[in-house]
Amino acid sequence: MTHGSSIATKTTLAHQLAEYAHSLRYEDIPAPVVQEVKRRIIDSLGCAMGAIDSEPATIARRVSKWVDSNKGGATVIGTKHQTSPDLAAFANGILFRYLDFNDTYLSKEPAHPSDNIAAVLAAAESVKANGKDVITAIVLAYEIQCRLCDAASIRSRGWDHVTYGSFSTALACGKLFGLSVDQLVHAQGLAATPNNAMRQTRVGELSHWKGCAFANASRNGLFAALLAREGMTGPSEIFEGEMGFYKQISGEFQLAPLGGKNGQAFMFLNTYVKHFPAEYHSQSAIEAALELRPQIKSPDSIQSIHIDSFDAAVDIIAGFAEHWRPKSRETADHSMPYVVSAALVDGDITLESFTDERIRDPKLLEVVQKVAVSRHPEMNAGYPDGIPNRLTITLTDGTVLSKTISYPLGHCKNPMNDAQIEAKFRPLAARVFDERKIQQQLDALWKFEETTSVSSILALFDRGNGRAHGQ
Numbered sequence: 372m373t374h375g376s377s378i379a380t381k382t383t384l385a386h387q388l389a390e391y392a393h394s395l396r397y398e399d400i401p402a403p404v405v406q407e408v409k410r411r412i413i414d415s416l417g418c419a420m421g422a423i424d425s426e427p428a429t430i431a432r433r434v435s436k437w438v439d440s441n442k443g444g445a446t447v448i449g450t451k452h453q454t455s456p457d458l459a460a461f462a463n464g465i466l467f468r469y470l471d472f473n474d475t476y477l478s479k480e481p482a483h484p485s486d487n488i489a490a491v492l493a494a495a496e497s498v499k500a501n502g503k504d505v506i507t508a509i510v511l512a513y514e515i516q517c518r519l520c521d522a523a524s525i526r527s528r529g530w531d532h533v534t535y536g537s538f539s540t541a542l543a544c545g546k547l548f549g550l551s552v553d554q555l556v557h558a559q560g561l562a563a564t565p566n567n568a569m570r571q572t573r574v575g576e577l578s579h580w581k582g583c584a585f586a587n588a589s590r591n592g593l594f595a596a597l598l599a600r601e602g603m604t605g606p607s608e609i610f611e612g613e614m615g616f617y618k619q620i621s622g623e624f625q626l627a628p629l630g631g632k633n634g635q636a637f638m639f640l641n642t643y644v645k646h647f648p649a650e651y652h653s654q655s656a657i658e659a660a661l662e663l664r665p666q667i668k669s670p671d672s673i674q675s676i677h678i679d680s681f682d683a684a685v686d687i688i689a690g691f692a693e694h695w696r697p698k699s700r701e702t703a704d705h706s707m708p709y710v711v712s713a714a715l716v717d718g719d720i721t722l723e724s725f726t727d728e729r730i731r732d733p734k735l736l737e738v739v740q741k742v743a744v745s746r747h748p749e750m751n752a753g754y755p756d757g758i759p760n761r762l763t764i765t766l767t768d769g770t771v772l773s774k775t776i777s778y779p780l781g782h783c784k785n786p787m788n789d790a791q792i793e794a795k796f797r798p799l800a801a802r803v804f805d806e807r808k809i810q811q812q813l814d815a816l817w818k819f820e821e822t823t824s825v826s827s828i829l830a831l832f833d834r835g836n837g838r839a840h841g842q
Contacts, residue, residue, distance in 0.1 A: 384610040384626060388515060389555035391629050392542040395511050397503040399631040404639045405820060408506045410792050411474055413816045414644055415485045416448075416832060417796035418473045419466035420803045421648075421722055423449050423834070427469055427579040431462040431586075445493035446829040449803075456493040457594040460540075464489035464586025470722065471582070471704045472799075475651035476513075476642045477755040480520040481683065482532050483585065484642055487512035487539050490589035494544035494596065495825045502822035504547060510639055512543035514630050517638035522624035526686075530620055531570045533585040537562035540592030541599075548600045560605025562595035567620055576693045577701035644781040644792070647720040649710045652684035655776040656707055656760035660714040663764055663772045670716050670738050672766050678707060679747035679761040681754040689744035696736065700725040708742035711762065753777055757784070803834055 381390075422428050435447045435454040445459035446452070448466055453459075467473050467489050474485045491508045494500075500508075516539040525534055541562035545555045572584050599605065610616045617623045630637030647657050656678055667673060680689065688694060689707040697703040703725050704710065713724045716735055723729065753759035757777030764772045778785040787795070793813060800809045812831045815822070822828055 383556075383608055385556045385559045385608070386552070387626075388538070388542060388559065389552045391632070392511055392515075392546050392555055393550075393552045395507060395546070395631060397507045400507065400510050400637070404510060404637050405506055407639055408509050409817060409819050410644070410789065411485050411509070412488065412819055413792055413796050413813065415467045415473055415488050416812070416816070417799040418468075418470050419448055419463065420832070421472065421799035422466050422469040422582075423803055425465075425469045425582075427583055428462070428465050430579075431465050431583070435459065435462045443497045445496045446826060448829055448832050449834050451830075451833055451835065456497040456597070457590045459493040459496075460490040460593045461583075461586045461590040463493065464589050465583050468585055469582035470648045471650055472645050472648040474642050474644050476517050476520060476638070477651065477683070477758065478517070478520040479522070479524040480526055480532050480535065481651070481687070482516055482520050482535065484513045484516050484539075486533070486536060486585035487516065487543060487589060489586065490540040490593045491543050491547065492825055492829070494547045494593055496829070498547055498549075500547050500825065502820045502825075505825065506820055508543040508547050510630075510637060511546060512539040513639050513642065514637055515539040515542055517642065518626050518629060522626050523621040525621050526570055528620065528622070529570050531568040531572050531584055533572075533588040534563075534566075534568050534620065536585050536588035537566045537592045537595070540589040541595045542592075544593045545596040545599060548596055550596065550599055554599040557603065557605040558592075558596045558599035560607065560609040561598050561603065562592045562605075563609050563616060564606045566591040573687065573705070575691055576698055577705060578699070579701065581701040581705070641783050643783055644787050644795075646780045646787070646795075647710070648704060648722055648725070649720055650688050650705045650707075652680075652688055652758055653707045653710045653760075654779040654781070655758045656680070656711050656762055657714045657720055658779045659760060659762040659774040659776045660711045661718065662774050662776075663762065664715055664718060666770075666772055667715065667764065667766065670734070672768070673715070673738060673741055673764060674767045675765045676711065676715075676738075676742045677763045677765075678711065678742065678744045679750055679763070680707070680744055681750040681759065682746055683754060684758070684760065685744060685746050695739055695742070697730050700727075700730070703730045707744055708739050712738040712742060715764075757782065 435458045438454045440453050440455050444453035445456040448463045476482045495505045516535050519535040541558040545558045628635045688705050694706040695708050697706050750759045759777040761775040781787050
């Protein structure tokens with residue numbers, strides 16, 4: 372018996388997850404889930420184009436260029452350059468996440484499950500996996516991350532939600548690498564033991580790292596799967612061990628049955644697409660502001676703005692003084708007072724809502740100071756089934772306007788249709804490409820399950836071709 376086969380008992384959670392990952396097949400995935408995966412790939416690549424020139428993405432691309440990979444490498448999106456798969460996962464993961472415009476799942480622990488897609492694409496490209504393999508791995512990653520988010524809140528214990536990503540990406544990438552069940556168990560230990568992320572990432576004034584944290588988790592998950600593929604063993608009983616995940620990070624929990632087994636539905640269709648580039652808990656408040664705005668003559672006529680909200684929203688996007696006077700894009704798109712005020716003043720929330728000039732505008736900040744946010748039992752009762760926010764605006768003439776929204780556009784109970792997914796993608800892609808290239812991209816992505824080459828798909832996003840502005 373080799374050292375690599377001396378492994379924890381089959382009753383451990385890591386072994387159960389490994390067996391599930393190993394057994395999942397494309398044929399297990401219903402057609403509506405396959406369609407939704409393609410929609411999320413389109414959505415993520417649109418977000419990537421919108422973030423292509425952001426500072427963190429530019430920094431990550433520079434770092435990725437330190438490594439050239441002519442064998443088993445992966446493309447850095449927006450370029451022809453192939454780097455190591457783990458560095459590609461990091462650089463591309465930042466592109467998907469930076470704008471805070473990619474998809475979301477809300478439960479005991481909130482998450483952005485499309486954060487997994489960058490690592491999946493990098494791993495798939497490195498082993499020349501086909502479109503069906505990629506779709507299967509993405510469904511697997513979503514399933515693992517969302518089920519973990521359902522099981523336990525780690526935010527409440529001081530850990531960042533991206534910590535769960537080390538498991539989901541290690542398993543998804545390990546599946547693409549063709550790992551055995553034992554190797555998949557080792558990959559989880561190798562990914563999770565050294566890579567637990569502190570919640571300090573999202574406290575106070577936020578930094579570049581807010582949009583990089585999961586990219587780093589996915590880089591670590593992919594790297595762990597590579598190590599396991601080469602025969603490295605990981606710590607045993609990563610969840611149940613004496614110094615394991617349960618005792619140190621999450622507390623004990625029970626995982627619900629996983630999708631595709633015994634008629635259990637996949638979690639994928641319970642996740643949400645964002646309509647606005649802002650933290651998800653604010654989406655319904657933004658919609659409410661835009662519905663009330665036609666009844667407001669001017670920002671000067673606003674006397675006060677009150678938002679009744681739920682605990683998670685207050686804790687994450689309305690719990691610090693910085694939320695009333697953000698100094699960075701990262702803080703502004705995670706500020707309920709700011710995004711509601713910007714929606715009322717500007718009539719929309721777009722990428723331009725978060726430029727340095729806009730977040731420092733004194734007239735806009737005057738409105739932000741009129742916002743109060745409070746916890747409300749009625750709103751708590753509606754979460755996480757929905758994200759209920761009640762916006763009450765009192766005008767200087769005494770008029771009181773009120774609107775409550777629970778299921779904003781893009782929520783699984785109010786989903787965008789395919790045309791709306793394209794309508795979100797096109798202006799983001801148009802920051803880089805002309806209309807001919809954008810149509811070519813969409814045509815290929817809607818047929819993603821038919822592709823035999825991830826590289827050929829990512830080549831469509833090389834900025835050397837089809838540029839919109841000669842950049």
